[in-house]
Amino acid sequence: MIKSLADLEKVASEGERRIHPPHLKVMVGAATCGIASGAKDVIHAVEETLKQFGNGAASARTGCIGMCYEEPLMDILKPGWPRITYSHVKPEQVAEILSAVKEGKVVKEGLLGKIEEIEDYTRNTRYRYPLENVPPEIAAVENLFGLEFTAKQQHIAMRNCGIIDPESIEEYIARGGYRGLYRVLTEMKPDEVIDMVDASGLRGRGGGGFGTGRKWRYCKAAEGYRYVICNADEGDPGAYMDRSLLEGDPHSILEGMLIGAFAIGSQQGYVYVRAEYPLAVKRLEKAIDDARVHGLLGSDIFGTGFNFDLRIVKGGGAFVCGESTALMASIEGKPGEPRAKYVHTVEKGLWNQPTTLNNVETWANVPVIAVRGAEWFASIGNPESTGTKIFSLVGKVNRAGLVEVPMGITLREIIYDIGGGIPEGKKFKAVQTGGPSGGCIPANLLDLEVDFDRLWEAGSMMGSGGMIVMDSETCMVDVAKFFTEFLKDESCGKCVPCREGLSQTHEILKRITEGEGQESDLDLLEELGKAMQDSSLCALGGSAPNPVLSTLRFFRDEYLEHIKNKRCPAGVCTALINFEINENCTGCTLCVRNCPVDAITGERKQVHVIDQDACIKCGVCLDVCKFDAVTRNTRNTHSGGKSQ
Amino acid sequence: MDQLKGLVSENAYTILNEVEEKRASLIAALQELQVRYRYLPEAAMRQVAARLRIPVAQVYHVATFYSAFSLKPKGKHIINVCLGTACHVKGASLIMDRFKRDLGVEQDETTRDGQFTLQGVRCVGCCSIAPAVMIDEETHAHVRQDKVPEIIKKYRPSSPVTPVRHPPEPSPSSQTSGKPGK
Numbered sequence: 088m089i090k091s092l093a094d095l096e097k098v099a100s101e102g103e104r105r106i107h108p109p110h111l112k113v114m115v116g117a118a119t120c121g122i123a124s125g126a127k128d129v130i131h132a133v134e135e136t137l138k139q140f141g142n143g144a145a146s147a148r149t150g151c152i153g154m155c156y157e158e159p160l161m162d163i164l165k166p167g168w169p170r171i172t173y174s175h176v177k178p179e180q181v182a183e184i185l186s187a188v189k190e191g192k193v194v195k196e197g198l199l200g201k202i203e204e205i206e207d208y209t210r211n212t213r214y215r216y217p218l219e220n221v222p223p224e225i226a227a228v229e230n231l232f233g234l235e236f237t238a239k240q241q242h243i244a245m246r247n248c249g250i251i252d253p254e255s256i257e258e259y260i261a262r263g264g265y266r267g268l269y270r271v272l273t274e275m276k277p278d279e280v281i282d283m284v285d286a287s288g289l290r291g292r293g294g295g296g297f298g299t300g301r302k303w304r305y306c307k308a309a310e311g312y313r314y315v316i317c318n319a320d321e322g323d324p325g326a327y328m329d330r331s332l333l334e335g336d337p338h339s340i341l342e343g344m345l346i347g348a349f350a351i352g353s354q355q356g357y358v359y360v361r362a363e364y365p366l367a368v369k370r371l372e373k374a375i376d377d378a379r380v381h382g383l384l385g386s387d388i389f390g391t392g393f394n395f396d397l398r399i400v401k402g403g404g405a406f407v408c409g410e411s412t413a414l415m416a417s418i419e420g421k422p423g424e425p426r427a428k429y430v431h432t433v434e435k436g437l438w439n440q441p442t443t444l445n446n447v448e449t450w451a452n453v454p455v456i457a458v459r460g461a462e463w464f465a466s467i468g469n470p471e472s473t474g475t476k477i478f479s480l481v482g483k484v485n486r487a488g489l490v491e492v493p494m495g496i497t498l499r500e501i502i503y504d505i506g507g508g509i510p511e512g513k514k515f516k517a518v519q520t521g522g523p524s525g526g527c528i529p530a531n532l533l534d535l536e537v538d539f540d541r542l543w544e545a546g547s548m549m550g551s552g553g554m555i556v557m558d559s560e561t562c563m564v565d566v567a568k569f570f571t572e573f574l575k576d577e578s579c580g581k582c583v584p585c586r587e588g589l590s591q592t593h594e595i596l597k598r599i600t601e602g603e604g605q606e607s608d609l610d611l612l613e614e615l616g617k618a619m620q621d622s623s624l625c626a627l628g629g630s631a632p633n634p635v636l637s638t639l640r641f642f643r644d645e646y647l648e649h650i651k652n653k654r655c656p657a658g659v660c661t662a663l664i665n666f667e668i669n670e671n672c673t674g675c676t677l678c679v680r681n682c683p684v685d686a687i688t689g690e691r692k693q694v695h696v697i698d699q700d701a702c703i704k705c706g707v708c709l710d711v712c713k714f715d716a717v718t719r720n721t722r723n724t725h726s727g728g729k730s731q
Numbered sequence: 732m733d734q735l736k737g738l739v740s741e742n743a744y745t746i747l748n749e750v751e752e753k754r755a756s757l758i759a760a761l762q763e764l765q766v767r768y769r770y771l772p773e774a775a776m777r778q779v780a781a782r783l784r785i786p787v788a789q790v791y792h793v794a795t796f797y798s799a800f801s802l803k804p805k806g807k808h809i810i811n812v813c814l815g816t817a818c819h820v821k822g823a824s825l826i827m828d829r830f831k832r833d834l835g836v837e838q839d840e841t842t843r844d845g846q847f848t849l850q851g852v853r854c855v856g857c858c859s860i861a862p863a864v865m866i867d868e869e870t871h872a873h874v875r876q877d878k879v880p881e882i883i884k885k886y887r888p889s890s891p892v893t894p895v896r897h898p899p900e901p902s903p904s905s906q907t908s909g910k911p912g913k
Contacts, residue, residue, distance in 0.1 A: 120857050123870035155859030324815030327856035362762070362799055363811075363855055365868050403758055403797025406853055420757035422796035438751050481817040481858035488859050519816060553858075555816045569819050573853065579796075681877050683832055705825050707876050 088382040090390045092269060095260060098381070102261025106251060107164065107214075111144040113137065113185065114162040115176075116249060118151035118334045119366050120327075124158035125178070132181035133161070140189060150335020152249025153489035154236060157199060160249075163188055169216035170202040172231050193224035200231030208246050209263025209458045236486050236505055241467070243475050244292075244328075244451040245491045248335030253370050256377040259338040265383055267457030268345050272391045280350035281307065284453065286461035288473035293318055293409070293446030294524065294550045295626075296472075296539035299453075302443060306351045306433040309441035313353040315344050316418070316437065316444040319360035319367070320402045322409040323522030324573065326553035328477040329447035331489055333360065333367035336451065337374035341384070341397065343450030346457050348395045351443050355396060359414050362401040371399055406523075406577035410625050411436070411444045413579065424579045425625035446551065448477055468494030472538030480506050482555035483513065492537075499533040502556055513558040517641070521550030523570045524630030526637025527563060546637040548630070562659035563642040564649055568596040570634035578627065585628025588619040592635060600660040604650040609639060654722040661704040665723045668695050668708070671716035678708035678717065699725040757783055757793055761800055769805040806841040806848035808886050810834075811865040815854030818862040822876075826862050827851060829879045846887055 089095055115121070115130045130146065137144045154160060157174035161181070164170050165188055173184060174197060184194045204215045218226075231237060242248070251258035259265075271280050285300025306313060317340055321329035332340065344356050360368055375397055378384040386394040400418050407413045408423040415437045417423040436442025452474060456464045465473045472494040478501065481487045485507035492501065498518060502508065509515050517527040526547035528535065535541055539549050557566070575589040592615050595608050616632030623629045639646065648654050655663040668678070674692040686702040689695030697708070709717040757779065764775050771794050780787040794800045812827045827838065830849055834842050841848040857863040860872035864882065871882060 119855075119870055120860050120872070123857055123860055123863065123872040158860075321856060322853065324819075324854035325817045325858050327854075327858055330856040363852060363865075400755075401759070401762060402799075403762070403793075404799040405797050417758065418755060419751070420755035420793070422792050424796075479817075479858055481861065482820050487817075522816075553816065555820060555858075557820055561820050566816075566820070569816070573814075577853070683829060683876070703828070705828060705876060706822075710875070711877060 089265070090382065095265060095269060098257050099261045102255065102257030102259070105147075105255060106258050106261055108143070108145060109166055110142055111137075111140070111166075111185075111189065112147060112164040113144070114147045114149045114164070114252075116151055116158060116160040116162075117148035118331060119364075120155050121151060121158045121160065122366075124155075126159040128178040129159045129161060129176050129181060132178040133185070136182045136185045140185070147252045148254070149251065150248040150253045151331045151489065153240075153242075153245060153331070153491070154486075155488040156486045160199075162202075162249075167217055168221055168225060169218055171225060171228070172199045172202065173197045174199040191222065193222045195224050198224065198228050200229045200234060201225055202231045205250055206242075206246070207263050208243055208455050209266055211459060235507065236488070236490075239496065239500060239505055240491055241475050241493055242491050243455055243467075244332060244339070244448050244477055245335070245489070246455070247339065248331060251336070253335050253337055254373050256338060256374065256381060256383075259336070263458065264338055264454070265342055267454035268342050268349075268383070269389055271346050271349055271457050272389050272393055277307065277350045277352060280346065280457070283461045284350070284456060287456045287464040288461075288471075289449065289452055289456060289464065290472060290539060291446060292448035292452070292476065292551065294323075294521070294548065296549055299445060299449055302433055302445070303347060303351050305431065306441045306443040309434040311440040312355075313351050314437045314440055314442045315348045315351065315353045315356040316414070316442060317344055317356070317358040317447060317450055318409065318411070318414060318444055319358055319364075319371075319447050320409045320414060321361060321364075321447070321551065322406040323524075323551045323553050325481060325519070325555045326479050326522060326551045328479055328489055328552055330361075330364050330367050332447050332451050332477075333364065334370055337367075337371045338378070339451040339454060340371075340447055341374055341378055343445075343453035344397065345383070345388070345395055346453050347443060347445065347450070349393055351441075353443070354394050355398070357398050357400055357418055357437070359400045359402060359408070359418060362404060368399065368401060375399065405579070406573075407579045407625075407627055410627055412625070414444065415442065422579070424581045425627070427624055448552075469536065469538045471540055476537070476549070476552055478537075478552045478554045480554050480556070482519075483509055483558040483561065484556040485510050494538045495536045497534050497536055498528065501537065501554065502533070506556065509556065509558050513560065515556070516559055516561055517557045517563065519547075519555040519557065519566065519634075520553065521548035521633070522553050523574050524548060524626065524633055525550045525553075526633045527557070527566065527641060528637075529641040546640055547633070560657050560659070562600075562655055562657035563638045563645050564596065564600055564655075565657070565659045567635045567638045568593065568600055571596055571631075574627065574631045578631075582622075582624035582628060584619045584622040585624065585631060588615050588623075588628070589631055591615060592632070596635070599646060599649050600655070601662040602649065602653040602660075604646075606647070606650055608650070609643070609646055612636075612639060652722070656721055658719045658721045663721070663723055664704060665699060665720050665725050666697055666702060666704060666706065666708060667718045667720060667724070668697055669716055669718050670694060671714045673714055673716070675714070677711050677713070681707050681711045683707065754783065754785065757785065757790065758797070761790070761794060765800055769807075770801045770803055804841070804845075806846050808847050808867055810847055810849050811852040811855065812850070813855045813857065813861070813863045813865065814851040815858060815861075817858035818854075821861045823862045825876055826864065826874055826879065829876045830864075830883075833879055833883060847883075 113133045133146045159176050161173045161176045187194045204213045281303045289299040290296040405423045408417045410425045413423040413425040477491045519527045571593045578585045580586045616636045672694040679687045686698045776790045780790045855865045864871045864874045
């Protein structure tokens with residue numbers, strides 16, 4: 088049981104011995120994406136190898152450090168050395184790498200970088216690794232935090248991801264964990280905590296960007312039995328920072344919620360988490376159990392008389408439940424349908440009681456603010472958008488992963504400096520931010536500073552931080568259709584503008600992508616969008632037209648190309664394109680064997696032919712051809728097609 | 732006096748909370764049943780309603796609202812093709828089409844042998860390794876159309892899926908004639 092600072096220090100030193108043990112330690116990134124990239128086999132190989140080593144050599148699992156493009160990652164900690172990282176590790180390499188390390192040598196192949204020091208934001212200290220008397224390979228390799236991908240990043244919310252074992256409360260405490268809570272409970276009054284969070288400028292990371300301190304103040308002012316909720320129903324397709332935080336550092340969210348609960352005067356909290364994130368749920372459950380065992384959840388926390396407990400509620404798979412009133416309805420055991428917010432949830436939320444709901448990333452920032460103070464936090468980022476933001480940089484980008492950067496960094500810096508630009512030298516076309524509620528930002532706005540307000544002005548929004556990069560082979564009409572279809576399926580159907588508006592918008596977009604569109608359709612789309620913005624019940628419907636409106640604003644020509652010339656410039660819309668085999672064909676029959684509908688014929692060593700009537704335009708032939716012998720026509724050249 | 736009033740309302744809240752939380756257990760109960768039976772049998776839904784003392788219609792409303800619940804039995808393995816944005820721009824719909832063809836089912840249908848239910852999922856949060864497919868609790872990264880038969884086979888080793896008619900293998904010389912990669 089932890090009741091005092093001394094108790095906390097005691098657990099911390101235990102954790103420190105786990106993070107930096109006096110013997111060899113091997114860590115493998117074991118978040119969902121790491122596991123999908125093969126981390127499980129690597130872990131198995133590590134365990135097998137270490138078994139032979141003996142001498143207390145240990146293996147550990149960490150969360151995701153954000154370098155998803157390098158997964159699976161293996162980190163090695165040998166006393167007297169800096170921490171070294173190997174990327175794209177294959178199970179069969181493990182024994183060789185580890186045996187070398189055991190003998191004080193280093194395998195160069197796959198060595199990505201070394202960690203020279205790790206910053207402890209919650210204690211304002213740095214842990215420095217020894218850098219002298221190390222093998223020349225280690226001396227020569229780059230600092231992991233100085234790579235192009237990492238140099239411009241600042242990991243505050245992600246401070247422990249990839250550093251600690253997320254299932255160890257000791258390691259979290261060793262990294263300064265629960266000190267923010269201790270400080271708040273023993274030194275501050277609830278109102279002072281609210282003032283502090285207010286002054287820090289922290290805004291909701293879930294999408295809206297509402298001032299967190301302000302939200303807490305309204306909630307505290309309301310009469311009733313108050314609740315705090317963590318919104319971990321990460322629904323935006325293309326965003327996964329919440330999953331990564333839950334999997335990589337669950338205690339940071341717990342501690343943030345505890346601080347928030349103390350500030351507003353709440354005894355009961357809920358974490359509403361997607362059932363599609365089984366690993367996140369598991370780690371969260373473990374964290375809550377451990378916190379209870381250590382007396383950090385429950386009654387009389389730190390002997391101050393403050394009581395608080397947490398419950399996990401698993402979502403049922405409905406995107407609309409990311410909306411606060413729908414989420415609360417879902418916790419109450421009802422269908423997740425939103426209600427009009429004449430009365431805000433801070434006054435009447437869960438079970439009609441005052442409720443403070445914040446996103447995972449918002450909660451994870453709170454403990455750091457509690458220790459380092461508002462001024463320090465406010466000094467990072469832009470004056471109106473303080474601190475850092477995690478983005479999931481994905482899509483057509485070389486280095487896909489999670490990046491946490493100070494607010495105010497430009498899109499160009501994120502996509503080119505950090506992300507390494509577009510693969511295969513293709514042209515950047517747009518970046519989609521804000522999920523289905525956001526918009527597409529074109530190339531001429533690449534120097535836009537990324538913060539809540541600038542993105543809003545550009546017709547998009549921050550959202551939860553998805554950043555999907557699109558190149559010349561992404562069709563913007565198709566993207567608009569994709570989001571509209573998504574929202575049409577996820578609309579709860581309670582209000583007419585959203586339900587009917589989305590299905591009509593989808594019909595029109597479908598028509599355009601099939602070459603049946605008319606120019607007047609574009610006006611109709613705008614009119615429909617406007618109506619939905621003005622009259623939908625909740626934010627899902629109100630922001631639903633954004634993908635259509637923003638692509639119409641920046642990529643109107645592409646719509647017109649589909650309508651007037653029956654052409655899809657990106658070569659995506661299947662009704663408007665076709666595939667042909669050209670004279671480069673060597674007759675290797677690879678495409679014949681891969682065609683799923685047997686639409687390709689031809690003798691070996693003879694130029695093959697695609698049967699246009701049988702072809703389903705899946706493009707497998709183009710993907711497998713080694714001789715550039717398959718052409719994708721951006722206009723359907725086959726006269727039998729729908730569009731002539 | 733004010734203090735006493737505060738104390739009374741505090742206790743009343745605690746009691747009310749317990750009542751309310753019982754009602755809230757509806758979704759959790761249905762989730763457990765869904766895991767157990769791979770769908771929600773009508774009899775089970777009626778039992779839930781009786782036990783939680785809520786109308787059957789309310790149970791039905793919840794059961795049909797959330798995509799996690801199914802009123803039809805699901806297959807042994809659930810294939811969730813991620814249709815999130817990052818997966819979409821990397822060709823997820825083509826992956827979905829391939830699963831449909833190879834399994835001979837439409838989206839949200841179950842194969843006749845009861846092995847697979849094919850579903851689309853809005854995002855599994857594995858955007859950096861798109862396109863992703865989640866089968867049961869295992870996530871497959873960078874899925875390609877031509878790899879789909881292999882993936883299916885992994886879960887159904889007894890009857891290999893060979894929807895494609897394979898012509899004879901070409902000689903190695905005709906396949907690799909020194910052309911630089913794309």
